[in-house]
Amino acid sequence: MQMNLPERVTMIEVGPRDGLQNEHHFIDTEIKKAFIQKLADAGMKEMEITSFVSPKWVPQMQDAAEIVQSRPSGVRNIVLVPNRKGIEQALETSCKSVAVFVGVSNSFNKKNINRSTLESMAELQPMIAELKGKNFFVRACISTSFYCPYEGKVSEADVLGLCQEFADVGVDELSVADTIGMATPFESFSLFSKLKERLPDMMIAAHFHDTRRLAMANIYAALQAGIDRFDASAGGLGGCPFAPGATGNVATEDVVYMLERMGIETCIDLEKIVEAIDVIAPALSRKIETGYYQLAKNG
Template sequence: MNLPTHATIIEVGARDGLQNEKQLVPTADKIAFIHKLKASGLVEMELTSFVSPKWVPQMSDAATVIEQCTDQLRNFVLVPNEKGVERLRATACKNAAFFVGVSNTFNQKNINATTEESLQKIGPLIEGLKADGYFVRACISTSFYCPYEGKIEPRAVLALCERFVALGADELSIADTIGMANPFEVYELFTLLKENLPPSVLLTAHFHDTRGMALANITASLQAGISRFDTSAGGLGGCPFAPGATGNVATEDVVYMLHAMGIDTGISLPKLLEAVAYIEPFVTHGIASRQFLLAQNKHVSVPKP
């Protein structure tokens, strides 16, 4: 296999991982969690989002989190609309993330707009941020399957990616939002994107482990030339607008696999597990990642015959 020697992990646990938690995590503990994650060697991370506190109360402390956690590393803040961008501009963070679903139905249920309507609204916002030196990340939801429309055609994903490239996006995060993709489909889509998009645009894979396929899909992504992956410490998360979607693939499981394959990440697995152990008491979904359970001696031993 033609594999990279290094892979970059974009930690999404503090935003995507916690947004679905009904129990509010105290701001001070979110901040401590983020600092522990950074201490493990993570250099790119989603910190929080400027979404409506009415719809996602977990993110109501976004300004405080940004103030305490923005540093020289690449810290992303999700900004779904003009108001979110205005709030971002009032902070020291210079990295913005937008999201749009390839599926019109998913997009309408998520943000009450079609894919085209979303692009029309955020297009000028992206162009304005780029003119002022911001790094822009576009998260492409439902890139493989939609919970309402079924399988998504690869060419439709490419077309949406090309629109974002034309607007000036620096990075495209290609998401298996409901965790239905298989390695063949992953290799096919990323090969198509690599062949048709400018090499200057960063391509990132974002997998959910709904059906236990995330690590296999990451391996297929590596073979297609992808070396950037969104992951969530403890496997936390899951889109609140995608029925049946479970958590993101666990950062610690991905790091273990990559290191075992000889692919460096710059991340200390023991320190990463310390961060997961810290956040465990504050989440209701439970930590089910293999590496965390092994580290906590919670794995089931197989009796000898």
């Protein structure tokens, strides 16, 4: 049977940022540093490690400057910067890779950052140009690319249009997210096929949450559509404070296990991913229940 699959996939680890942002109690900075280093030791070459956001709204990220200062070498360490203040904080550090984000859905965007999608883009475009002028790597995270918790089904045309706007302003990568985990494999294949056709030279990552246990099927569909970059979170950590009911990101270890079994190279050491999860697990408010991790721990 002939399948349209890549020979190699790049994994982008989002556990330290997207995975931890929804934890209600503050996790010790030294534990976060050890978690990030263990992920780097496992072979992760691209990671979202923290975010420069208001500690009032996301208190978990109040130690962002210290996390950036101790980031591992040889890794693209990405820091989320949602607004001008976040960018100014990033510019005060030595980091050179940032992520911005916009929700396709106006309702989600307003709940998240109190701006419409149009207002967000008007603010972001000159900031992205400034960052590119300073040789930053800029990742654009496209939230609610399939469904919105407030508006329901999101139009493919709206997603494609927003992605085109980001491409036109010069971002390096698009991370296209199923924020509340409602997409089906058919919808995954359809959207990512159209994105690859429209933006053939753009780096595109798929970002799936596993709320309805469809993330792995959606990844398989995205692979068929030509996607070879995937966001994932060690231990399936995550959730979004502005998306009621959304559970964690798809688990890094489960995705890597599936891909490697399919003969797709990831260059990730699964045993070391388990070691990384062991570092963070005792500090979490919930148990890690992902498939591969449970099997690794229980024999």
